[in-house]
Amino acid sequence: xxxxxxxxxxxxxxxxxxxxxxxxxxxxxxxxxxxxxxxxxxxxxxxxxxxxxxxxxxxxxxxxxxxxxxxxxxxxxxxxxxxxxxxxxxxxxxxxxxxxxxxxxxxxxxxxxxxxxxxxxxxxxxxxxxxxxxxxxxxxxxxxxxxx
Amino acid sequence: xxxxxxxxxxxxxxxxxxxxxxxxxxxxxxxxxxxxxxxxxxxxxxxxxxxxxxxxxxxxxxxxxxxxxxxxxxxxxxxxxxxxxxxxxxxxxxxxxxxxxxxxxxxxxxxxxxxxxxxxxxxxxxxxxxxxxxxxxxxxxxxxxxxxxxxxxxxxxxxxxxxxxxxxxxxxxxxxxxxxxxxxxxxxxxxxxxxxxxxxxxxxxxxxxxxxxxxxxxxxxxxxxxxxxxxxxxxxxxxxxxxxxxxxxxxxxxxxxxxxxxxxxxxxxxxxxxxxxxxxxxxxxxxxxxxxxxxxxxxxxxxxxxxxxxxxxxxxxxxxxxxxxxxxxxxxxxxxxxxxxxxxxxxxxxxxxxxxxxxxxxxxxxxxxxxxxxxxxxxxxxxxxxxxxxxxxxxxxxxxxxxxxxxxxxxxxxxxxxxxxxxxxxxxxxxxxxxxxxxxxxxxxxxxxxxxxxxxxxxxxxxxxxxxxxxxxxxxxxxxxxxxxxxxxxxxxxxxxxxxxxxxxxxxxxxxxxxxxxxxxxxxxxxxxxxxxxxxxxxxxxxxxxxxxxxxxxxxxxxxxxxxxxxxxxxxxxx
Numbered sequence: 165x166x167x168x169x170x171x172x173x174x175x176x177x178x179x180x181x182x183x184x185x186x187x188x189x190x191x192x193x194x195x196x197x198x199x200x201x202x203x204x205x206x207x208x209x210x211x212x213x214x215x216x217x218x219x220x221x222x223x224x225x226x227x228x229x230x231x232x233x234x235x236x237x238x239x240x241x242x243x244x245x246x247x248x249x250x251x252x253x254x255x256x257x258x259x260x261x262x263x264x265x266x267x268x269x270x271x272x273x274x275x276x277x278x279x280x281x282x283x284x285x286x287x288x289x290x291x292x293x294x295x296x297x298x299x300x301x302x303x304x305x306x307x308x309x310x311x312x
Numbered sequence: 313x314x315x316x317x318x319x320x321x322x323x324x325x326x327x328x329x330x331x332x333x334x335x336x337x338x339x340x341x342x343x344x345x346x347x348x349x350x351x352x353x354x355x356x357x358x359x360x361x362x363x364x365x366x367x368x369x370x371x372x373x374x375x376x377x378x379x380x381x382x383x384x385x386x387x388x389x390x391x392x393x394x395x396x397x398x399x400x401x402x403x404x405x406x407x408x409x410x411x412x413x414x415x416x417x418x419x420x421x422x423x424x425x426x427x428x429x430x431x432x433x434x435x436x437x438x439x440x441x442x443x444x445x446x447x448x449x450x451x452x453x454x455x456x457x458x459x460x461x462x463x464x465x466x467x468x469x470x471x472x473x474x475x476x477x478x479x480x481x482x483x484x485x486x487x488x489x490x491x492x493x494x495x496x497x498x499x500x501x502x503x504x505x506x507x508x509x510x511x512x513x514x515x516x517x518x519x520x521x522x523x524x525x526x527x528x529x530x531x532x533x534x535x536x537x538x539x540x541x542x543x544x545x546x547x548x549x550x551x552x553x554x555x556x557x558x559x560x561x562x563x564x565x566x567x568x569x570x571x572x573x574x575x576x577x578x579x580x581x582x583x584x585x586x587x588x589x590x591x592x593x594x595x596x597x598x599x600x601x602x603x604x605x606x607x608x609x610x611x612x613x614x615x616x617x618x619x620x621x622x623x624x625x626x627x628x629x630x631x632x633x634x635x636x637x638x639x640x641x642x643x644x645x646x647x648x649x650x651x652x653x654x655x656x657x658x659x660x661x662x663x664x665x666x667x668x669x670x671x672x673x674x675x676x677x678x679x680x681x682x683x684x685x686x687x688x689x690x691x692x693x694x695x696x697x698x699x700x701x702x703x704x705x706x707x708x709x710x711x712x713x714x715x716x717x718x719x720x721x722x723x724x725x726x727x728x729x730x731x732x733x734x735x736x737x738x739x740x741x742x743x744x745x746x747x748x749x750x751x752x753x754x755x756x757x758x759x760x761x762x763x764x765x766x767x768x769x770x771x772x773x774x775x776x777x778x779x780x781x782x783x784x785x786x787x788x789x790x791x792x793x794x795x796x797x798x799x800x801x802x803x804x805x806x807x808x809x810x811x812x813x814x815x816x817x818x819x820x821x822x823x824x825x826x827x828x829x830x831x832x833x834x835x836x837x838x839x840x841x842x843x844x845x846x847x848x849x850x851x852x853x854x855x856x857x858x859x860x861x862x863x864x865x866x867x868x869x870x871x872x873x874x875x876x877x878x879x880x881x882x883x884x885x886x887x
Contacts, residue, residue: 194545287866289718289866290718310711311714
């Protein structure tokens with residue numbers, strides 16, 4: 165029988181494991197990572213590329229860094245998100261250790277740590293992607309919940 | 313000086329003779345060697361055959377010996393079991409008989425007391441013996457003996473004794489007492505391996521079989537256990553994996569022929585198809601779990617039977633002391649069954665043993681109750697509760713499941729109209745063109761048309777009539793006419809005229825053929841181009857359609873999460 169999407173029930177029942185491997189982090193860090201990000205944090209990340217003034221940008225970076233330190237979810241390599249600057253830029257990387265926001269065009273290659281995040285950032289289902297030093301790549305939904 | 317004459321001819325013939333004799337002899341030796349080789353070969357194969365037969369014999373002998381040994385051993389082991397634990401069997405039968413007698417009410421208290429006390433004396437260490445003494449004392453209202461016996465049984469096996477009394481008091485409709493026994497039972501359960509019966513107790517409590525107090529008690533205990541076990545990352549991961557697998561099982565598949573043009577010309581179609589199928593699990597999962605959330609819990613008719621089955625199993629199953637002997641019996645029975653094939657028997661026995669030993673922790677039992685209630689025999693009501701308990705794992709699994717296919721989601725497809733994409737492309741030697749779905753359709757069509765135009769122009773050019781066709785024929789005609797020209801110039805001139813006329817007519821004929829061929833190409837020009845453009849148009853339309861369906865399916869993640877987050881029986885595990 166065809167469903168409303170013109171797909172039919174699958175014949176085979178074999179299922180590949182669909183989960184990412186578990187990263188070795190402490191239960192506390194894991195729990196902190198799974199807590200939802202608040203609206204202010206999401207808003208700040210989404211507005212990062214609208215500021216050009218270096219001082220405001222610096223202040224925003226500082227504020228973000230403090231919020232993430234308060235969350236105690238482990239050390240971030242950076243954040244990755246779709247870019248709203250428009251063509252030719254498609255996405256950007258936010259490095260919280262410095263104050264760099266680097267924009268990439270579709271043909272640019274991103275640093276190796278961010279390649280998995282880039283693929284995820286293309287999906288409209290995520291507001292942005294967190295990349296941690298331990299290798300964890302955590303997509304954040306627009307409502308602030310973690311999708312990993 | 314004497315003259316020595318040498319007859320070379322003779323010597324030569326002698327040497328010839330000797331050579332032919334020698335070669336005859338060599339041939340003889342050769343044939344003898346051949347015979348020996350054949351003999352050796354046959355001896356060798358006979359030896360091999362013999363060796364095979366011998367090995368078969370040895371193997372059969374070993375198997376027969378193993379089988380005989382096992383037969384003897386099974387007999388001995390059973391005798392040993394009977395000698396050591398034969399009394400246990402009688403106690404088991406008596407306990408079942410006693411419960412039945414209580415149900416019917418046709419046996420006097422005296423005989424129950426006598427039998428139970430005898431068994432108590434005859435079977436030291438066995439937990440069931442004081443249990444039946446307690447039952448007998450209970451039936452005649454002797455509190456003192458009942459208490460003493462229960463204490464003794466409890467000290468022998470706390471878990472089984474409390475489970476037994478919990479089930480028996482429930483059978484008698486004494487819910488308060490059975491709830492108390494449930495507390496004892498829970499106290500003796502190891503949450504990492506609660507045993508097979510735990511799922512049914514979970515189910516029965518969920519169905520209020522032991523009263524509301526027991527329900528509360530069990531849910532509190534479950535929460536404590538889960539909190540404790542969930543500090544282990546491995547346990548949590550394994551639940552998330554089970555849930556992700558459950559979502560994966562809801563996948564549908566794209567029916568063959570739904571996207572024919574993409575199947576034909578998009579080499580990356582399989583990826584898009586994969587991602588569509590992955591995302592298709594979401595609405596199916598929503599439908600499935602929405603139905604479960606909405607379902608009115610009904611009392612399963614078989615619950616009473618299930619509880620009685622546990623009681624039955626409890627009193628008839630082997631005791632821990634008997635297990636080593638029972639395991640040996642299992643192995644030797646496997647040897648007999650496999651006709652002495654020891655390695656196979658070992659494997660079979662191990663498998664059986666594994667099935668008997670299989671234990672899951674309470675968190676895993678909860679997840680199993682949520683995902684495959686039929687497998688562990690719980691009802692939809694228990695499933696709903698279990699889904700509520702596993703809420704956070706389910707949500708995590710949805711997030712990961714979607715992240716995995718989104719990470720591999722295709723951004724665009726390349727549409728490849730290759731040299732063989734239509735019959736015309738093959739015929740007119742279309743060079744092939746690859747277009748991304750990012751290219752606007754009109755632009756793509758223009759590219760295809762241009763390429764076709766130039767392909768056809770080249771083809772037409774190749775088949776059109778060219779004046780150079782005349783050159784070789786005129787030369788040949790002139791050469792042929794040269795000979796008569798030399799003989800007789802008048803005749804030669806005539807021949808030249810004839811040759812010119814022939815070449816002219818042949819040329820006209822060829823021109824006609826060529827223009828017919830060109831006309832044939834012109835006749836199919838638009839059809840050929842149109843076919844390719846249609847295929848391209850179909851593919852882009854199908855791509856747009858497939859992406860639309862994908863986005864529709866993919867967007868259901870939030871709906872599925874909302875469904876889980878607002879699960880009717882959820883507790884406070886969600887962060």
